[in-house]
Amino acid sequence: MAHALEHLVVRHTRRLPAPTGPAGDGAAAARRFDAALMAAGFKLSGELLERLSGLAEPTVVETAVRTLASVRELVGDHVRHNVYFVDFPANVPDTLDFWRTCVAEAIDAGDARAGTVDLLSVGVLDLLTLPSYGRYRHTYEEMLAAHDELIAAAGDRLTVLHLGGDAEDEVTRLFLALAGSVTPLGEEHLRDLAVLAGHRAHGPGPEEIPIRESRAVVNLARLRAGAPPLLDTVTDVLRLACALAEGDVTLREPTRFRALSRPHRRALLGGLDAVVAASPEKLADVAAHGEMWKRLGERLHPHEYPKWPHAAEVFAVARGERKVPSFDSRVEDLLVRGEPAAAADLLASAAPGRLFRALDRLVRTAREDGEREAVLAAAERAAPMVSGRVVLALREHVQNRTGAEAERRVFVNREGRAWVTADTRAPLTAAVRERLLGMLDAETRRRLPDPGPLLVDPDVLDVALPLSGRAASAGLGVLPRGSVSPVDGELLRFFLYWREARRTTDHDLSALVMDADHAPVTWLSYTALSDVEGTHSGDITEAPDGASEFIDMRLGAVRGCFVVPQVHVFAGEGFDEAAECFFGFMLREPEQRGRPFEPRTVRMKSDLRGPGRVALPLAFRRDEEGRWYAHWLHVYLRGRPAANRVEEHRVSIAVLLRGLLDRTPLTVGHLVALMEESGARTTLWDGRTVPEGPVTYIGLERPAGLAPGSRAVTPENLRDLVPA
Structure with missing residues (x-):
């Protein structure tokens, strides 16, 4: 199986397709593989470890190399996370003292002296003109040498990789699950579906593809493979044309259609003719996207195909030559x-x-x-x-x-x-x-189907149902918008990584602290490097090879009730334009030390791929008993075209947060309650033992030891709970 497909299976299911190869004594290599995984916060299940141990050592090593690359990318450990201040979170200077040091270094820098002095003489300080500001002052290796090893703690994350089935079966299952999803997929999942559909274009498809964007992606793969596309509305044809032009299959953004080959023109026009011939009333849908139909008609030349007169009617409606009330x-x-x-x-x-x-x-x-x-x-x-x-x-x-x-x-x-x-x-x-x-x-x-015996992790009951593909971003430990999850740990560390694609790009990590009335208390950012709550790792202003920023917060020292981490586009490429951009958080105990980025302590890593210039992945709230909870937001604000800062968005973020947190989402707990009303027998999982017989498990992570025939629903496939 292609490595890219195996990577998709691991990322979406936390299962490794059953490794194959010559038999041998791979036990030692399998144990080394397991140890390497544990350093990244993952572990082999007992079944998978046993399977690998019975294979030849070269096969185990090859499998380990591929799988380690997949899980490191999943957690954000596939890049080098450097920091501006080499000792972070220790020895972070006062903001004004740090700026004065940068000015002094600029004045001493010879050729920069005149410009800096001239600016200061009129009361202006442009940090970006200071030679020592915003660029790493040490190598990644020098930063590593400045930090002790991480001390393992019982609360460190440990994600189990389970043994999957036959490789081709795993790919097919994933394809059918994504294509048959009853909720819209996010952009990342749509791209993955396109890869899987290309591989399975001639194989069995789902009984139904209920989401039209997903159908367009599958239709594109079928068309390229010479199989007939699945079309039952005129808009299905338009979405397929957008897919052929590498445009927006959601039809929210206009697509620039390109010249089409004759086979593709015939497929689109023939499909369009069949749809309208079977249901003429479907012409009423044309007006909703009239301009796009007119542009597409310029590429399809329907007048050259008189044998498909019903297809020509579509373009007559789009041009206004035929009136069909929508x-x-x-x-x-x-x-x-x-x-x-x-x-x-x-x-x-x-x-x-x-x-x-x-x-x-x-x-x-x-x-x-x-x-x-x-x-x-x-x-x-x-x-x-x-x-x-x-x-x-x-x-x-x-x-x-x-x-x-x-x-x-x-x-x-x-x-x-x-x-x-x-x-x-x-x-x-x-x-x-x-x-x-x-x-x-x-x-x-x-x-709701009869789930049989239910085994439910109590922590999943407050997770919101993913009724939209944008309810959550791709990543690790990500929950849908509206979900609430407990936060256990003393040190909360946010991290941001971005890498620019074509032009100099500066993304800034900030955290706003608010009181119970959503009034600002303080913030941490490049303009406020330290406060009683914690420290900022320093501002990086360009990322041709990638850059990271961190914020370390001591939850016991927080003076407010809310902590709102946020990412601002200060200059350059937005979240959708950058080559790579992701946010996450870690939880640590004070005595653990370690590098600024330690994959074992990562609780969540989320890709940032949305519109606007300000990202709000989640917020943290302290209740009356002093316990902290994460509230998942996954929202983007328009912001300013440039120079976005936390100080300028305090009011709008407070209004938005109040509205979002006042809303009650529909949760997994609601569906579990309905299942119980229908007679389902529910057991709350104690985190240790599992029943001997098959169950339907619903939780944050699949436990080891589920009986054969069990079904597991975790955040990776939570959409499966939504009934058709």
Whole structure:
């Protein structure tokens, strides 16, 4: 199996496809492999260690080299993490003292003297003009020599790698899982699906690909392999055309279409003709992306293919030569005429998912009890035809419509960009809320499969269900937006790594401390290197070969109730443009010491690949008993085009955080409760022993020793809990 495919299996499943090779005595090499993994915070399961021990030593060594590379990238240990101040977190100077030292060094630097003195004479200090500012002053090896070895602690992370099945079977399982996901995939997972689809284009596919973006990725692989694409709407054809042009299959951004080969033109036009011939009413979807259809028509030349007249109708609608009222316009027309019940009936019969998305508005628009009753009845009739993800999304929405909402609403789009606006909605009555919640829970219970005996890790109950692909970024230990997880440890260390692609790029790591009312207490950043809470590792202003920044915080010394780490784009490439960019945090005990970056202490590493110029991966909150919890955000703010700093975003971050933390997400605990109501027998895992028979395990990490036939649901495949 190709190494790239094995890497995907390890990253997504924490399983190593069963190694194969000549038999031999590989026990010693397997133990060395296990020890090397433990240095990175991983460990071989007993089954995997036994399997490797029975193979020849060269096979074990080759497997170890590949797997170590995969897990080190997973945890962020595949790069060199240097720091500006060589002794960090010790001996970090006062900010002003440090700046004065840089100025003195600049004045002593001969050719830089005049410029620095001239600037200072008018009261200006540009840190970027100082020769010793923002660039490493020592090598990576010199930094390592300045630090003692890490002292192992019982709380260090240890992620178990399990023995997988046959390599080809593991790839197929992963492909079917991603392609058949009932929730949208993030960009990273879509790219992985494209790789897997290219490998499995001629093999068995999932029974259904419910997410249209995923279908476009699979269709591209099928088309290139000479297999017919799976098309049942005109928009499926448009997404496939965008995929061929390496554009945006989500259709949020315009795609610049390129010249297409004749086989591809025939495939697109033939597929389009078949869709419209089977269901002419689907022409109503064309207007939603009319401009893109017109641009695509310039590349497809439908007039050259008279045998597909129905395909030509699509472009006639796009050009306005044929009028086909869009479905949304028909609904809006009914609402303008004051007929929400009629709009609900139309949606229930033709687009039940859209009915659920518009249900709050329809209920509020209804002016009489009879009208409201008709809207609710339409929703109840449509419920069995709505996807499970939309049912759960409406459930989460309704449970937060308590009538005690704040005056402002927080929105987070599919890309993770967040914004705040005034809440002008009328409240839902208690009777309407209770009826909707009962209907939605009953529909969810009906769809949930019988899990058999349930074994549940209590720490997973407050994890939010991933109802969107952007609810979490790719990485290690990452939980969906809205999740809450306990934080155990005295020292909390954030880390940021970025590497520029084409131009000089400066990303800055900061942490804002706020009180219970979300008012700023203090912050740590390149403008505030130290405070009673902790220290900053120093500002790096360019990263052609990669750069790291760290913040060390003593949780016992924090004077506020919230700690909000954030990453700012000060200059250069944004998160989506940089060659690589990731954030994470470590937990340590004071006596552990060690290097600034120690993979065994990493609890979370998350890729930063979102819009905007300010990233907020998560926030930390202290409760009334003094315990700390992580609240997962995964949001991006627009920020400024350049020179973003923590001081300038304090107010907007406080408003956003208040709105996000006041919202109650739909969690794993909700689904577990519904399963129990349906008769599932649940055991809370004590972290040590597992039942002898097969179980459905739901937790943060698969435990060793699950009986054959067991099913494990962890953050890597949490989407599997969402019913179809």
